[in-house]
Amino acid sequence: MQRSLITLFRAKSCYDLNKYCAVLAKEFPFANQLNSMARQAAAERAWASIQRFYDNCKGKVDGKKGFPQFQKDCRSVEYKTSGWALSDDRKSIAFTDKKGIGRLKLKGTRDLGFYQPDQIKRVRLVKRADGYYVQFCIAVDRTEILPATGNTIGLDVGLKSFYTDSNGLEVENPKFYRAVEVKMKRAQRLVSRKVKVMGGGPAQCSSNRIKSRIKLGRIHLKISRQRKDHAIELARCVIQSNDLVAYEDLRVRNMVKNHCLAKSISDAGWYQFRVWLETFGRIFGRVTIAVNPAYTSQECSSCGVIVKKSLSTRTHACQCGCVLDRHHNAALNILTKAINTTGHVGISVLDCWSGDPPSTVNASGDIPSTPSGANLKGQGASLRKESPRL
Structure with missing residues (x-):
């Protein structure tokens, strides 16, 4: 095993690891029992970890660089186009390698007969706390056309309420972790x-x-599923009801370094909500914009004056007479920044309402608040810029 570890770190590319999988299959019986493409999939995951470590080192990422570590307990195996076979009625799947898994009965609501066999690119067998699951990676272009609503909205996430939009509507934070x-x-x-x-x-x-x-x-597992379902339900509702959705470009990984709020921030699931916003934005042809959250709670949405307030101050009161909830005020500022961003990149609100995907939106369907190539260090990295102490 010592020689295998040394060769792994001497690999110059993912293809070198894939070639070395054949060598490992001859040396170790457990590797020989696994399908050749399943071994290559494991090598690709290992190389992704190594490449991420090198990218963090070259990019001079703050903190730990994520040095690759060997997985102690692997709970999944991934097959590509071989090593498995679906039955004619698509109700069962058989694994044909030497591991002896055999035929498994599929239980679920998904109709696999809707997809062609060549659309299934990968099959993953996953062990969870309540049983085994089969995941299918399908190559399909999912798009849905919705009529334009003419609505734009800005979202400010929080801990007391999950988010407050620019219309003043507050959505309750379910706090699934705290409940159990x-x-x-x-x-x-x-x-x-x-x-x-x-x-x-x-x-x-x-x-x-x-x-x-x-x-x-x-x-x-139940908590993670509740949090995911909650994020999907809210994100789909927001995307279908608005043509443009603006939200904060938060760095949750840096925010959880605050040990007083780390548990509550993790329980809220802000990042997962953002991922599903962008996902449904691509599916339904909506525009999603991430804006820099710096000073969105401090700036007055009416006159633009900076009104300093601590995190304990929940009401925004300005000398111009504007009195709003701090999250409502921040949501209005987020929407204003988003509209200004679309103006800078050549997208008008009417273009967003038409449902046509803008040419300047990146591959994720998200318009970043920072120009390409700019330094992202510190952008939305902490709560101090949003709410500096007095």
């Missing part, structure tokens, strides 16, 4: 104490501890 935090802590205590130590030797995993781990894993 007591139950989760108890399950974690059961996992911690179900360990056998016999004769002063190493700790052994008991059957009760395995059951406790599964129980804890199901709690985490």
